[in-house]
Amino acid sequence: MYQVNTMAIKSYPIEWNKIFGNNNKLIVEVGFGGGEFLVNLAKENNNYNYVGIETSLTSCHKIKKKIFQDNLNNVQIILEDAKFALREFFSDNSINKVIVNFPCPWPKSKHAKNRLFDEKFIDTLSSVLEVDGELILTTDIFWYASAVKEKFLNNRCFEVKNISEINQLPFKTRYEKKWENEGRKKYLLIAQKRCKKSIKRLLEGDFELPHEKIKKVNFDKLQSLAGFKKSNKNKTIVIKDTYTKLDGSEYLVKVFSEDEGYIQSYFINVIKMKEGWLVKLDDIAKAYRTPAVKEAVNTIAKELEN
Template sequence: MQVKPKYISLEPFLPWFQLPKPISWDKVFGRSSPLVLEIGFGRGEYLVRRALDEPYKNFVGIEIGWISIRKLLRSIGKHGIKNIKVIQADARVALEWVFAQKSLSMIYSLFPCPWPKRRHQKHRLFSRDFLRLVNSRLQMDGKLMVVTDHMAYCHWILAQSQGSGLAPELERIGPSFATKYEKKWTQLGQKEFFRLIFRKLEHIEVPERGEISLKTHRVRAFSPEKLTLRGHKDGAVVEFKEMLYDPLRQKTMIRALVVEGPLRQDFWVQVVKRGDQWIIGPAKGCSLVPTQGVQRVLDLVFEAISSQQA
């Protein structure tokens, strides 16, 4: 029995890990148009409406969860929309890696999680550092819009905006966007929401994160059964999760997790016999961003194998 996909087409879904970064959006969309970003599109209702109402603009939606992405892909397919691309990523990672400086005409986020508990506030979006990052990606006439139902979160964002190069304006508004969370709060009796509009006054330089050329390693001798791997917490956090060895193919697979700020990468390293040497490098088929953290993983595996020969 063939399982039918719950989306219509994957064409709007962008495998950003595999593309040169920052991404050339004119090339992706096949035209030069104002570029608009929605952070956390949820079910994608508002994003779809905007794309239909403003066909002369290019839209990018960022979301972490696949279920939300799948729903948006289905809606894009049903409406035949051609001016939306979808990225699965943390917003901080996407802005650091995917978008060039001064590339966005507008960024908006509707009802981001306010993380009301004090111990969770470190997870909030729109901290001072994040707003400075937003600033760097906006064009000089660009703007940021944030809408929230949470008054304390609204005032926290306003406080964070100092030193961001963005000038805020606060407006109290009624229900205006017909999204899932707006409808939820409206049904619970909330009639007033907070809309923050930030206009860029000055440019703050936050360079795009750059990829590096990964260096693979070679060793003469390797005993998989004696290999002991230790993680690393200085700068990038590295953890080794598991190891598999195939004696017939003379190949070892090592699963590693590396965390560099908001960027988390879970991938496999292979140690494979080629002639009279063992080669250490990322396993084929892994989608990863080649960073200093990934290089540190390869170096740690190399150091652990080399210590066997000491």
Template sequence: MVMKRQDVLLEPSISGVPVDPEQGGRKMVEIGFGNGEFLTHLAGLNPDTMVYGLEISMTCVGKAVKRAVREDLGNVRIICGDARFLLRECFSDESLERIYMSFPCPWPKERHARRRVTHRGFSDVVASVLRIGGCFELATDEKWYADEVASILDGHPSLSLISFDVNKRREITTKYERKWLEQGKDIYLLVFEKLGNFTVDRIVDGRCDDMHVAVKSDELDMAVLKDEKLGISEGEDGAHWTLERIYSDSRDSWLIQAVTSDDGYEQKFYVRVVLRENGALVKVDGVCSPYLTPAVRRALDAVAGSIRRS
């Protein structure tokens, strides 16, 4: 089989989440794979395992997809986005053999602590998606960060720190690993094992292309769409939505710029309002494919509410 870009790059917001029931079999994840060297090497060493890479940088995603296609690896799948969200939403409980994270940005300043991948809720997600006996492996060049992660994850009732090594050689190295070794830095390698069952709530619920809100013609008041701005910004239960600029070049279709946030996970997309004979339909415009989260649902409801006569 000759692998193509579209075989490797998964867009679960289009194909639906979680991704794993479609695949079956053994699965591993690498978080923040950078140039994709470790990811593809891991896939080559484990041909019977589907290896998923989660990476926030589109440039890194592009490089890794090219590498997987060039090496014709049928067992690599890449998802672009924040791993803190993707790990929880794309993988079900007990679905992963192993999770790797090599040299994540440690964000040393306290005011940036919330940017750390391992911040708030990460240990719960790891404890949920690993199978019992499965492991999370972290490599870092920062001792304070190794200690912090050791204390957070080892403090979780379903996880246990089984090894904390300094300068232990791994079968596969990464670009950053070689860089820090050349500079004479110590490398800390931590392995945590999952010991007991644990679950977390997921928030993605269905697909955006199946979701719309209808407003009947006798309830309609489209006056609000005559302005350039909608100016709705609301929030509740960790879900926030802002609806701003309105674009239209016709009398029966409008686009509204939306930004939503679910517990800090931001999505930008457009809401489309289309006039029909019997009323109006409010839906996510097909050009972007956000995950269908509570904030996205509420943004659609808020647009529908604004064109519904009070």
């Protein structure tokens, strides 16, 4: 309740009008933290639907308690990386506003790759925001706001307003209170969409469970798969280990894979059937059916049959 199990969705992007049961416009907050801002916004403006995206289990637990206490039916949350979630779970021109309050600036140059606002993320915003839709960024760091503004200008799909100093947000967040106590200034940046760029989604289309059938298994090869690595273009597959059922009727292969920077860990089953063997993504595997996951199934099948 209140949290969308995105791995159980049968088709992507998600049809949010069916999740909420109405056609109200969508507002998304990236990194909602304690949930104070998103919950208060949803209480004050119930003619919108709200989606919060977070990577912290603790934050998700906290906001669900707040949503329940306020009996809100216009808020859903996602536990996922924001770059991946915005690109994969929202269709073109579907979001009215994306709000980002006090993101980590990752100030050291060696950590710059961790910053939220990179070229691909802004391309995603140009796609999923509706025309005239807005990205609203609040930060306590002026150089960070300036760097983000420059990236939006370089994208050429946004009209970017001048960075302004603000007293406070409509609803105070935990971080805003902390910065106020430290005497820090707060800055607001708004980028408004004017056109869109085409983006490539990894999950677009219907749900499909990747699998391969093979006639026989090379058991020596199976035992030596640990450490196997394959990389090509934007995909990487690494096999970490293999596990065997006592009666030899089933094997588990632990895999790490990467699609354009998005990393997943999961198991692939190798199961004895009446005729031959079935290689498939484990039924309880917490993994999206990305190109790298599908290629991992196909690669393992080929390696075991050779």
